Amino acid sequence: MSHSGTRLLRGSGKSSVGGVPTHALGASRIVERNLRLARNSWVVFLSGVVEPVIYLFAIDVGLGRLVGDVVGPDGTPVSYAAFAAPALLAASAMNGAVYESTFNIFFKLRYGKLYDAMLATPLTPSDVALGEIGWSQLRGLAYACAFMVVMGVMGLIASPWAVLAIPAAILMGFAFGAVGMAVVTFMRSWVDLDMVNLALLPLFLFSATFYPLDVYPRALQLLTQLSPLYHGVALIRGLTLGAVGWGLLGHVAFLAVMAVLGGVVAARRLARRLLP
Amino acid sequence: MGSEVRPVSAWSPADAGDERESLVVARGLTKRFDGFTAVNGIAFDVSAGEVFGFLGPNGAGKTSTMRMVAAVSPVTEGSLRVLDRDPASDGAGIRAQLGVVPQENNLDEELSVADNLYVYGRYFGMRRSQVRDRIPDLLEFAQLTDRGDDKVTVLSGGMKRRLVIARALINTPSMVLLDEPTTGLDPQARHLVWDRLRELTRQGVTLLLTTHYMDEAEQLCDRLVVMSDGGIVAEGSPRQLIAEYAGREVLEVRFLPGDRDAVLTGLDGVGSRQEVLSDRAIIYGEDAEQLTTAVSRRGVEAASVLVRRASLEDVFLRLTGRGLIE
Numbered sequence: 001m002s003h004s005g006t007r008l009l010r011g012s013g014k015s016s017v018g019g020v021p022t023h024a025l026g027a028s029r030i031v032e033r034n035l036r037l038a039r040n041s042w043v044v045f046l047s048g049v050v051e052p053v054i055y056l057f058a059i060d061v062g063l064g065r066l067v068g069d070v071v072g073p074d075g076t077p078v079s080y081a082a083f084a085a086p087a088l089l090a091a092s093a094m095n096g097a098v099y100e101s102t103f104n105i106f107f108k109l110r111y112g113k114l115y116d117a118m119l120a121t122p123l124t125p126s127d128v129a130l131g132e133i134g135w136s137q138l139r140g141l142a143y144a145c146a147f148m149v150v151m152g153v154m155g156l157i158a159s160p161w162a163v164l165a166i167p168a169a170i171l172m173g174f175a176f177g178a179v180g181m182a183v184v185t186f187m188r189s190w191v192d193l194d195m196v197n198l199a200l201l202p203l204f205l206f207s208a209t210f211y212p213l214d215v216y217p218r219a220l221q222l223l224t225q226l227s228p229l230y231h232g233v234a235l236i237r238g239l240t241l242g243a244v245g246w247g248l249l250g251h252v253a254f255l256a257v258m259a260v261l262g263g264v265v266a267a268r269r270l271a272r273r274l275l276p
Numbered sequence: 277m278g279s280e281v282r283p284v285s286a287w288s289p290a291d292a293g294d295e296r297e298s299l300v301v302a303r304g305l306t307k308r309f310d311g312f313t314a315v316n317g318i319a320f321d322v323s324a325g326e327v328f329g330f331l332g333p334n335g336a337g338k339t340s341t342m343r344m345v346a347a348v349s350p351v352t353e354g355s356l357r358v359l360d361r362d363p364a365s366d367g368a369g370i371r372a373q374l375g376v377v378p379q380e381n382n383l384d385e386e387l388s389v390a391d392n393l394y395v396y397g398r399y400f401g402m403r404r405s406q407v408r409d410r411i412p413d414l415l416e417f418a419q420l421t422d423r424g425d426d427k428v429t430v431l432s433g434g435m436k437r438r439l440v441i442a443r444a445l446i447n448t449p450s451m452v453l454l455d456e457p458t459t460g461l462d463p464q465a466r467h468l469v470w471d472r473l474r475e476l477t478r479q480g481v482t483l484l485l486t487t488h489y490m491d492e493a494e495q496l497c498d499r500l501v502v503m504s505d506g507g508i509v510a511e512g513s514p515r516q517l518i519a520e521y522a523g524r525e526v527l528e529v530r531f532l533p534g535d536r537d538a539v540l541t542g543l544d545g546v547g548s549r550q551e552v553l554s555d556r557a558i559i560y561g562e563d564a565e566q567l568t569t570a571v572s573r574r575g576v577e578a579a580s581v582l583v584r585r586a587s588l589e590d591v592f593l594r595l596t597g598r599g600l601i602e
Contacts, residue, residue, distance in 0.1 A: 025401065033395045037386050113382030119348055120376040121399035121447075122368040275348050276309065 026123045030131025031138065048139060049146040052092040056147075059084050060154060071212060073234070074243035082156045086240045087209040089147050089169055090232040093140055095200065097173040100136035101180030102196045106187060115274050125270040129263060133177035140173040141166070151240065159242025168239060168252075172232040175255040178262025179228075185269035203229045228258055296323040299451050299482055300345055304354030307340045314340040316506035317354060322451075322484055327477050330486040331493045331588060332503030333598070338486035339379060341503075342455050345484065347371050359450055372400060375444030375452035379459065381436045383428045383443070390415065390424035393443055400447040410446060417472065418442035434465025441472060452476065454485040458492060470495055490588035502588075504596045514588055521594045522586035523548055525564035529571060530556040530579045542576035551593050558593070560586065 038045075060081040067080040108114055115128055144166045151157050180196075187193060207229035213221055224230050235251035238244055300322035307315040315337040322328045330338040343349035345358055347367035356363055358370045384392050390411055397407030415421045418438040423431065431439065437457070444452055457473065458466040473496055477483060487493050493500050494514045502510040502517070510517055527547065531539040533555075540557060543550065547559035547567050561567045564583040571581065592598070 026399075029395075029398045029401070032398055033384070033387075036391060036395060112385070113378075113380060114384060116348075116378065117382040117384065117396070118399055120346060120371060120374075120378070121396070122372045122401065123399050124368060275350070 026127030027131035034135040086237040093169040093172040097177035101177040126267040137173040144169040162240040175258040182265040306353035327483040329497035329500035336503040337506040375449035377454040379455040397446040414442040451482040522590035523560040527559040527567040528582040
């Protein structure tokens with residue numbers, strides 16, 4: 001049936017509408033909404049790029065001079081800046097995704113009725129979860145690209161495999177974003193949100209971010225391997241330093257499983273919360 | 277094109293034959309939240325082209341019922357078909373064909389008026405060009421033509437409400453659900469909203485609305501059910517319900533607290549029926565003049581006497597012993 005002219009209404013129930021969008025399509029509509037909004041807020045983009053780069057300079061000119069070379073993942077010595085830079089990229093992917101999916105989503109769940117409006121349309125809670133995380137990872141993509149350019153300029157990239165560090169950072173973003181969103185559906189107050197910081201800081205410091213895993217005793221090494229950031233750091237570090245082996249696929253699998261499980265729980269919890 | 281939006285394709289009896297198609301069929305419909313029963317086994321049918329109302333006070337189960345029909349709240353028990361589909365298995369298919377105006381405005385406050393419509397159309401999977409074509413008509417319908425670029429937050433309550441109603445039409449819905457469409461609006465804004473809703477009914481769209489305002493129900497509804505405590509206590513057109521449960525005319529006899537017993541004794545037997553509230557007695561009958569004469573002949577010491585037509589408020593009082601707005 002045509003949609004031309006000034007007709008506002010369909011009238012009878014029998015004349016049916018166009019199709020119901022699929023999940024990926026539905027999620028893209030939410031990304032589109034956020035994009036429309038972001039046209040006016042490019043400052044947020046800028047801060048996401050600038051912050052990790054400042055860290056990178058601090059390490060290159062400060063800490064790096066002091067430390068000198070360290071042992072890389074494949075046993076060969078690398079400069080400390082080249083060792084720490086991929087960890088900064090991984091940590092920034094984690095922080096960006098987690099803050100977006102906790103603080104931002106918490107606010108929307110609690111104060112905005114935005115999601116209620118979305119769910120009155122054919123969109124589903126899965127679309128909302130996927131759309132919001134997808135949007136945060138579109139930003140994550142911009143940050144990762146900018147960071148890689150700076151790393152390249154500073155001579156911290158040792159291998160063409162480094163190109164894959166960008167999709168690796170996005171995979172991390174989906175994994176942390178999905179888990180963050182699942183967690184935020186359980187949170188009742190802003191005080192609960194402080195727990196997020198409490199969880200992120202030790203992850204940031206102890207996930208073999210600033211020193212190799214083998215400085216730890218064996219028991220602590222096993223514990224560290226449970227940290228999702230550890231897997232992100234190891235994956236991205238292996239790629240930028242060109243220490244590529246089948247082992248990297250293990251890190252990919254860990255993050256992929258985390259993304260899927262987190263996403264399923266997030267969608268289910270959102271449905272319970274938004275569609276009582 | 278004038279200020280009126282012209283219907284192009286509207287429901288007409290010829291389309292449906294003698295039997296009007298049922299857009300909503302509910303039987304034994306029940307909604308429970310953690311042991312609390314919000315809707316308790318109600319049955320109703322909504323036919324194509326009619327304005328169907330749920331009248332009842334806050335907490336009667338109207339919103340819970342609407343949310344189940346809107347396929348955003350799972351049915352606990354009983355059966356529900358909406359647009360010939362099952363909300364449990366085909367919620368998205370149902371929502372694709374509905375327009376929903378929730379009790380509280382849930383506009384996207386970070387976007388402009390026109391962008392609210394645009395983004396919403398995209399949620400329905402409409403093509404960009406299709407949505408863009410539709411926005412001017414909808415702005416005109418909402419009488420917001422020159423406000424398209426404004427932020428939503430600067431609009432008045434009435435304007436926001438009209439925008440929410442226009443947004444509900446973006447997908448050319450088969451049926452529009454309105455939960456308390458004019459609650460919280462001043463009288464002038466209410467009349468504007470009513471005027472827009474009548475425009476929709478003129479175009480033959482099916483409206484399903486909840487209200488706790490009896491005047492709204494009388495103004496808009498072809499047919500309504502009266503809800504109380506999660507159940508349906510009566511069903512019919514406003515006129516039928518008033519005739520059946522309230523009679524034609526009403527005499528309200530107000531009394532001072534100390535005179536209550538004396539007044540009630542004096543009124544005993546007057547009219548076809550009486551309801552006694554804390555400050556007044558309501559006497560139902562066919563002819564107010566007769567009632568007035570009867571009351572004055574008995575020398576009742578009333579603080580004031582008021583004659584009016586029977587309303588849905590009286591129907592509700594009769595059926596539940598309570599007022600609609602508490």
